[in-house]
Amino acid sequence: MSHAKNFYAGPSVLPVSVLEEIQKDMVDYKGSGLSLIETSHRSAEYGQVHKNAMNLVREIFGVPDNFKILFIGGGATLQFSMIPLNFLSGGKTCDFTLTGTWSKKAYADAKKVGNVNVVYDGKDNSYTRLPDPSTLKASPGSSYFHITSNETIGGIQWKDWPDTGDVPIICDMSSDIMSRPIPFEKFGMIYAGAQKNLGPSGFAVVIIRDDMLEKCNPNMTAFLDYKVHAEKESLYNTPPVFSIYAMSLVLEKVKAEGGLKEVEKRNKEKSKLIYDVMDKSNGFYKSPVDVSVRSDMNVVFTMANEELEKEFVAQAKAKQMVGLKGHVSVGGCRASIYNSLPLSDVVALVEFMQEFQKAKS
Amino acid sequence: MSHAKNFYAGPSVLPVSVLEEIQKDMVDYKGSGLSLIETSHRSAEYGQVHKNAMNLVREIFGVPDNFKILFIGGGATLQFSMIPLNFLSGGKTCDFTLTGTWSKKAYADAKKVGNVNVVYDGKDNSYTRLPDPSTLKASPGSSYFHITSNETIGGIQWKDWPDTGDVPIICDMSSDIMSRPIPFEKFGMIYAGAQKNLGPSGFAVVIIRDDMLEKCNPNMTAFLDYKVHAEKESLYNTPPVFSIYAMSLVLEKVKAEGGLKEVEKRNKEKSKLIYDVMDKSNGFYKSPVDVSVRSDMNVVFTMANEELEKEFVAQAKAKQMVGLKGHVSVGGCRASIYNSLPLSDVVALVEFMQEFQKAKS
Ligand SMILES: Cc1ncc(COP(=O)(O)O)c(C=O)c1O
Ligand SMILES: Cc1ncc(COP(=O)(O)O)c(C=O)c1O
Ligand SMILES: [Mg+2]
Ligand SMILES: [Mg+2]
Ligand SMILES: [Mg+2]
Ligand SMILES: [Mg+2]
Structure with a gap:
């Protein structure tokens, strides 16, 4: 039967050509005699896939040299925890824009860890509008300013970004990453669950500026510490091999298509x-x-x-x-x-x- | 070419029949018109896979009714963080057996969160032996007693378990889960990265007793809270669809084979x-x-x-x-x-x- 037309919100549509390539190599990955999913993450075969995936993210997104690219298992929701634990612990304050379901979930987790200043709340318009970015200001001494670039449930999307001065913007791009160029100069960190534009579910892509890494809570346990993932190039522990591999095929296609x-x-x-x-x-x-x-x-x-x-x-x-x-x-x-x-x-x-x-x- | 003989420590060997079934259904999952990896985790198709995977774990492992089965993205290493954050925060104490690389990693994370009493350290024998379980005691008031059932790098494996009275044993079974029956009456919680006996990498299986859930830190952020995963049956956020699906096929095979x-x-x-x-x-x-x-x-x-x-x-x-x-x-x-x-x-x-x-x- 013909392939269905896939309007799911996530996990969501993947190119049929990518599915076919995964299928072809599933039992014997490129003549190695093994499936990639039963191959050590320390093997030459997976090492090549991992590096290629990172290089493609850097190239396609135009990630500047002073940002690290991380692949972290657990989805975007784990980032809702990791962000405040790293940047808000110890009585710090951050700024949040509340624009729908997803930003409110990120906000609820941040509030458990530190002080959160709500810069904008779309409650009065039932989260059907966004503020004019030029009217938004970060609070003095704020650790970060959180934005959800696209509210997957509400269907609203930021088209421009506030100027928050020295306060780094951290942006949840789960549902519109790779849909348009990213002006990295506006962000301290962006993150996205993989399961919309990037590939299958199983991890989040985090792109984080070097000076943010230096500001991480120095007492984090290993997996929750961005520095650990950065130092080990996302091979500190066993990565989600299949999902990163599948993403790399999607990235190859995006690159080939312009x-x-x-x-x-x-x-x-x-x-x-x-x-x-x-x-x-x-x-x-x-x-x-x-x-x-x-x-x-x-x-x-x-x-x-x-x-x-x-x-x-x-x-x-x-x-x-x-x-x-x-x-x-x-x-x-x-x-x-x-x-x-x-x-x-x-x-x-x-x-x-x-x-x-x-x-x- | 014939399938290679796979002695990798993890990710590791999967049944060729499972790889072939994944291959067959990769582009069009059972006539749905879509690949399962591009299908919403809220769909009937994935819902069935998810439930089946849980039921099979319960049946094959003989998990008692007073334990919950959780699938949590991020690998066993994330559990090294979640365990102390849930059970050791706020000045509590736990017990650890140090038997090799993996128990020492779990210990290092626990020490960042609370007090850790080392009950046994195999340093003097270069981690080539294990203590007689009957000689081990938990310290009074300890929150949990941690054991690594099989040290993947050192190649040593516990054959029997200590009696720790009221102190629950938490056991990292990453590299020998599903290799032998599990006496659940001895444990408060067991956990394992999926990428050895269970399936491909991408998540950990956690099996946790109900009274342990009640003892979780009440101030946890959502993803790091075992209660959240338990209440939502591991569908609080997008699960690693592919890895859980592949595990379910491995489980089917184990069941069929006795x-x-x-x-x-x-x-x-x-x-x-x-x-x-x-x-x-x-x-x-x-x-x-x-x-x-x-x-x-x-x-x-x-x-x-x-x-x-x-x-x-x-x-x-x-x-x-x-x-x-x-x-x-x-x-x-x-x-x-x-x-x-x-x-x-x-x-x-x-x-x-x-x-x-x-x-x-
Ligand atoms: C904008 C946004 N943020 C966060 C999430 C949560 O992602 P995950 O399910 O990977 O934890 C989603 C999921 O759809 C989302 O759309
Ligand atoms: C016994 C044991 N514990 C923990 C881990 C870490 O697991 P993960 O890579 O899924 O974080 C491993 C990995 O091999 C292991 O063998
Ligand atoms: Mg879709
Ligand atoms: Mg929304
Ligand atoms: Mg092997
Ligand atoms: Mg070891």
Whole structure:
């Protein structure tokens, strides 16, 4: 049967060509006689994959020399713990922007460790807008300023960044990393769970400036210490071999296809197709989100009632379009249209959206 | 080419039949139209895999009802952090047995968090022996008593357990979990990185008694809190989908083949073959390890000099036997002969050991 059209929010769509390459090499990795997943992480075979993955992140993202690239098992949620434990312990203060589910989860963990100053809270607008970055200020002496670049559930995405002076911005880019160029000069650290644009689930990519490493809590246990991962080039303990390998294949593809500028262009084209259909639907499809901060990754929309939304999701599924149900916490519909989702799948979705509207009007 | 004989210490040998099943379903998982690794962890497809993996652990290991089974990303090394943060914070004391590289790493992390009483240290015998368990006592008021059931690098393995009264034993079973039945009545918590007997790398299996969960530090950040993983059945955040799936296939196979008693029988048979050849080699192959605590998982041995060991490893590799080099920290040779290594591969190894000795004598 043909490959389904994958609108899941994460784990999410991977290129079919990458899946096929993984399949080909699964039992015997490149003639080594072993699968890569049963090969020591200290072997030449895995060493090459690991290094290649790091080099590709550096090259594709344009990571400056004064940043280290880390692969840390446990997902973005473990970063919600590691960030405050490293940078907030001992009575320190940080700044947070509360823009939806994910930033609030990161905030809840930070509050357990130290003082958190809320710079912005979108509660009054039900997290459907973002503040003008130029109006935001870090508090004096703050250890870091936290931003969630794309709220995966709410479907809102920062398009520009505040100027926080000497206070480093730490940004959760879990759901839009690699979707557009990253202006590293604005950040002290970025992090992302791998399972959206990068590859399968199993770890987080952390990109951290050298001076941040020096500021880590000196009494951390080994795994929770960014310095340990940096010094050992993410081989302090056994890494998630399969997930890093699969990511490296996705990165190879992005590189071959022209890098982040090209990716960004395609993503804007894809999201515009859906937003245009919504905007021309005379309110049949409604976006709760302020036009200026609509996400290019997670397009959320609602219809007149829940029955209609359910029917939409069911009919789409019958046409092999999966993952269109909104997150349980907010309801509605959501089309996650990450990097690896082909344009043709988005075209199929908007054609179906138009058909469905016609049938129901 | 034929599958290589895999003596790596971890990541390590997986059944070829499991690798072939993963391969078959990699692009289209059981007719779903998607790969499992690009499918939401909230989907019916993954939900089924996750639940099945947990049920199989409970069934095969005979986990009592008053223990929870957790899958936690980040490896066994993250457990070295989580254990003291949960059970040792706030001036508490625990007991440690120091039996080699891995227990010392766990100890180093615990010491950063609280008071650690060293009950046994094998330093004087270079970690080649273990104490008689009946001579060990927990200190009064101790929060837990830590044991490493099998020292992967040193090649020594506990054959019996101390009686620590009310003090719960926490046991790192990373390199011998599922190699023999587990007497759960002796433990408060066991944990293991997945990448030896269970499956590919990417997470740890934690099996924890309910009263231990109640004793967790109430101020933990979410990911580091065992209670959070227990309440959400290890779906609080995105799990390492691929690794849990692959483990479930290994578990299916163990179940079909007769469970832990059968596994233990085979493991003893396999390790005996190698130890017998060593013992009959007139000192050509030397084991540094006390006979009574020889590991059935990691068989370490040395020869007269490093040249000879190098040649042994090289010749073995030419015969498609890989992973026989000892850990860099101790040198020598090591044959890791985990559950999934076929008996025939061990037979091939001992035949080669005999040939090599003959050629060099
Ligand atoms: C923006 C954002 N941050 C954090 C997370 C949590 O990531 P993980 O599940 O890898 O812990 C997610 C998961 O979807 C996310 O979308
Ligand atoms: C006994 C033991 N404990 C802990 C570890 C560390 O496990 P991980 O690499 O998953 O962090 C290992 C790794 O080989 C081990 O053998
Ligand atoms: Mg998707
Ligand atoms: Mg959200
Ligand atoms: Mg092995
Ligand atoms: Mg050891």
